[in-house]
Amino acid sequence: MQIRKASGAEMLALWGYPKLDAASPTARLFNQNIASGNAVFWTLEHEGSLIGELYAFFDLPDKDFADGKTTAYLCAFRVKPAFRGRGLGSRLMEAALGELKTRGFRRATIGVSESEPQNLRLYRRLGFTEKVKDCRADPCAMDENMQPVVDPEPWVLLCKELQEGKE
Numbered sequence: 001m002q003i004r005k006a007s008g009a010e011m012l013a014l015w016g017y018p019k020l021d022a023a024s025p026t027a028r029l030f031n032q033n034i035a036s037g038n039a040v041f042w043t044l045e046h047e048g049s050l051i052g053e054l055y056a057f058f059d060l061p062d063k064d065f066a067d068g069k070t071t072a073y074l075c076a077f078r079v080k081p082a083f084r085g086r087g088l089g090s091r092l093m094e095a096a097l098g099e100l101k102t103r104g105f106r107r108a109t110i111g112v113s114e115s116e117p118q119n120l121r122l123y124r125r126l127g128f129t130e131k132v133k134d135c136r137a138d139p140c141a142m143d144e145n146m147q148p149v150v151d152p153e154p155w156v157l158l159c160k161e162l163q164e165g166k167e
């Protein structure tokens with residue numbers, strides 16, 4: 001099992017889009033931001049296949065999510081079902097948090113629905129203990145007009161401090 005950074009083309013392939021033309025608005029946004037350096041894609045690779053993914057966006061229009069300097073937004077955190085519950089997601093997250101810290105970020109944010117107690121527990125264990133605010137739209141999930149999709153249910157933006165002594 002290897003944790004490494006991956007490209008926008010690998011993200012498109014993982015999401016089932018062989019070509020950019022066919023990609024969803026959200027996939028196009030991720031691809032553009034990875035290409036411009038405003039987002040990073042970390043993956044778990046097992047026997048040549050990508051079995052996990054996690055992305056960080058460095059700067060977003062809503063600065064509570066990511067402000068380009070102090071705060072970065074983590075999203076699309078997924079491990080393939082057959083590989084869950086073995087600590088791999090936590091390892092992928094730790095790798096991402098370590099790199100954000102090295103890049104000088106002081107805070108990482110992540111969104112979670114209060115109807116997902118397993119994810120809430122996992123994020124709390126990983127140090128996302130502070131609530132930033134209630135949200136209705138993920139700035140990295142786009143509709144056909146490249147506007148953030150408004151979710152039917154509210155969810156919570158959580159935050160983890162990355163500075164020494166605040167973890």
Ligand SMILES: CC(C)(COP(=O)(O)OP(=O)(O)OC[C@H]1O[C@@H](n2cnc3c(N)ncnc32)[C@H](O)[C@@H]1OP(=O)(O)O)[C@@H](O)C(=O)NCCC(=O)NCCS
Nearest residue numbers: 076077078079083084085086087088089090118119121122
């Ligand atoms: C969230 C996720 C990435 C965690 O990956 P993982 O490799 O299972 O994580 P770990 O093995 O390091 O940790 C497992 C923890 O996740 C929780 N978890 C959440 N959903 C789980 C699932 N479907 N299967 C197993 N564990 C799950 C477990 O309760 C466990 O917490 P605990 O140790 O406190 O009991 C993975 O479960 C997943 O892909 N879920 C579906 C997508 C999702 O909900 N993503 C988050 C929001 S974008």
